[in-house]
Amino acid sequence: MRARRRFGRFIQGLLLVLLAVYSILPIYLVTIESLKTIDEDVYGNPFYLVHPNFEWYQGLFEEQEWVIGNRVAHHTVPFLVWTKNTAIVFTAALVVILATSLAAAYALARLRPPGWRWWRRALLATFLIPQTILFLPLYHFVFRLRLDDSLLALVLTYPMLAIPFCVWLLSAYFQKLSPDIEDSAYIEGANRLTAFIRIVLPMSWPVIVAAGLFALGVISSDFILAGTFLPNVWHQTIAVGLATMDVSLEDLTVVSGISLGGLPVLVIAALLASTYVRGLTAAMIEGA
């Protein structure tokens, strides 16, 4: 019996190690490849790194002056510009998504308009519309609004990718929250808005983190919309910029760009991971 338990523990440990390796391996490979010299990349062992160097990272920030159209370009790879664009788009989209989802979720779960369940389901159902060629008419739509080649186009279209699930999650949570929580505030004379901002919002922090990380995951995996709406190199986001930039043979600048672009997100995710899980649990099961 003891031997069997020990064997079980051993198998469990083995599976856990395998799981961790499986999860990290691709990220690890990208990271070490970005640190390799070209010689080591071609002839070396793919699984480890002998002579780390940062030449490809320097390539991302290399200064060089040449003229495109009638303006002077300062960077060979406009990585900083892409980073700035990505930061702007993601922050703006995230704010829009969370603000509108919180409002809608509160309305559905607490004010209960007729058919509130169906509102939620109808929102979720839009996930099923195949996105494949939707970007053609969407481009038309964006063009009519004169938003083509503008970051606003993404801020306008990204929310539809995340709002349905965020509303579902947040409203499931508000629904499970006992009404007594605000009632005491009403007795003190607070109105709905103050009660929401002062009492409900601070309590909901884990669920908001969960919704926000979900939204970030969805919008950061978009490629089609960013690629279609932003034809100009100087207006692109990191992912599209890296995918469409010209590379010469023997050039790992793209790989270093991937690894650098992923870094901040990895840090944020690692810090918020357990809050994310707590938020999901709270929304799906209990109310606290």
Next chain:
Amino acid sequence: MPARRRRELLAAYLLLAPAALLVFGVLAFPFGWEVWISLTDSFVQRTSTTFIGLANYAEFLRDPSFWRAAANTLGYLVITTTLKLAVGIGIAVLLSKPFPGRPLVFIAVFLPWAYPGGLAYVGWYWFMIPPLHSAFSTFFANINYALDGTLGYGTWAFISLIMFNVWRGGSFVGILLLAALNGIPEDLFDYAVLEVKSAWRKFWMVTVPLLRPFLALAAFLSITSAVADLGNVWMQSGHRDVYPIVWTQAFHLAIIGGEWGKAAAESLILLPVLVLILFVCFRLLEPLEEDPA
């Protein structure tokens, strides 16, 4: 209706409006356009379009290459969803009990999904189908040739796409199910242990039924993400019409062929199947939508 309730309803609709506008409003025109254009013979170089009813759809139903694509599509969705649910359940069960080093493994498992997908696609392309020489290219090129040679052109791209989708999506499903397991009261499992002895039977008779609504939610989200990955990968990969899947074929028809009418029809043709899946998932999801007792 009392005035108070009327005011509440007005507030409810006002609060709903921005979200509804950003979803239904933004989608209405493109979706309407897609439906309309699928009923016409729209072609990019023709100035006039004629209404031709369901002819585009009928043509696909007679086309054997469409049926091959439909079979591939079904296979793609079934394989990716099954694998993601399997990986996800594995992750959730392994991580639900405390053990030394759990936070570290947990964060490692969280990373595939947290890693920005847009960048991961670029990485996928650079590794699986390397555009230049690197230590990987011989290895992956050999796999590529071996598989494409025996099973047909595009097999490796198809498999690598599945691997990518499962790597990223499995992590999402795993964390979602872990959150569910964390919240299900321990007692429910304890009672069950009294009834069933074998761990395997406990898994099928207790864990899976308890997780059912969460599995439905995960399956629904994972199917939609599998479809979304197709478009992204199409944009990314060098060989466009990778393995005929209904939606990549539609892409090809629209972008390379310019046949917008047919492309729209093809991308909508599986909608009834997806709606069916949606209804099954909604049915299974109902327990999560209940008000607390």
